[in-house]
Amino acid sequence: MLFSWLRSRRRRALAAGPFPAEWERLLVAGVRQVAWLPPDDGQLLRGMVAVLLAEKRFEGCSGLELDDEIRVVTAGQMALTALGLSVDLFDRLGSVLLYPGDFKAPRSATLGSGVDIEWREPLEGEVSTTGAMVLSWPRVRAGGRLRDGARALVIHETAHLLDGLDGEIDGAITGGDGRWEEEFAVCRDHYAEVLDEGRAVPFDDYATTSPAEFFAVASECFFQDPHPLWRFDHTLYDLLAMAWRQDPRRRVPASGGARRGG
Numbered sequence: 659m660l661f662s663w664l665r666s667r668r669r670r671a672l673a674a675g676p677f678p679a680e681w682e683r684l685l686v687a688g689v690r691q692v693a694w695l696p697p698d699d700g701q702l703l704r705g706m707v708a709v710l711l712a713e714k715r716f717e718g719c720s721g722l723e724l725d726d727e728i729r730v731v732t733a734g735q736m737a738l739t740a741l742g743l744s745v746d747l748f749d750r751l752g753s754v755l756l757y758p759g760d761f762k763a764p765r766s767a768t769l770g771s772g773v774d775i776e777w778r779e780p781l782e783g784e785v786s787t788t789g790a791m792v793l794s795w796p797r798v799r800a801g802g803r804l805r806d807g808a809r810a811l812v813i814h815e816t817a818h819l820l821d822g823l824d825g826e827i828d829g830a831i832t833g834g835d836g837r838w839e840e841e842f843a844v845c846r847d848h849y850a851e852v853l854d855e856g857r858a859v860p861f862d863d864y865a866t867t868s869p870a871e872f873f874a875v876a877s878e879c880f881f882q883d884p885h886p887l888w889r890f891d892h893t894l895y896d897l898l899a900m901a902w903r904q905d906p907r908r909r910v911p912a913s914g915g916a917r918r919g920g
């Protein structure tokens with residue numbers, strides 16, 4: 659109780675403090691969406707960035723040397739995604755690990771025969787149950803500059819984090835009344851049908867892997883290129899707006915957010 663009171667007092671002080679000019683330059687250059695935020699939201703985002711940079715341990719892996727650009731651009735995208743919720747979304751996250759490219763994560767399993775096997779799975783990013791977000795820095799940078807289409811790694815991993823708040827990363831969002839999950843399942847079926855018919859879909863078909871991946875990949879598109887997503891499926895857009903408590907369609911230019919970065 660005392661700890662949380664002290665923490666929120668510290669957070670208020672961090673959020674109200676001056677935002678260094680160098681961070682400002684890096685944030686605006688590296689997180690293109692910041693320029694489209696209304697002033698109040700922009701201020702909120704900068705406060706969240708200051709809190710994340712103070713509270714989370716950012717670490718470079720496999721020889722990646724961290725600098726302010728990497729820290730500010732990564733925290734900026736985390737804050738953008740959580741803007742309608744709260745920086746509390748990241749409370750269980752201790753570290754943000756950044757790699758110079760895609761990386762291989764150690765995996766192990768026991769086969770039915772009782773034999774243990776180990777292998778390394780190539781990944782762009784992941785959120786681990788031990789409280790770390792692991793990211794490929796080139797993909798983080800591309801997402802912030804809107805140069806990766808509707809993809810954005812930080813948004814993807816933050817979506818898994820939100821999804822996992824209820825203990826399970828399963829595409830079901832905490833606080834839903836059951837109707838959210840039902841309508842979300844209908845949206846997944848609709849997406850799969852359109853894909854089967856060979857028609858265009860606004861986001862990557864990696865979404866069909868599982869309900870959790872559908873939520874994460876659709877969330878990337880929701881933030882990065884919301885207009886095609888809304889035209890594709892109004893209900894899906896509304897469900898995502900409910901989950902994230904944001905309406906990016908109001909700020910991202912209709913000409914297509916993802917394409918503006920070139």
Ligand SMILES: [Zn+2]
Binds near residue numbers: 814818870871874
């Ligand atoms: Zn995923």
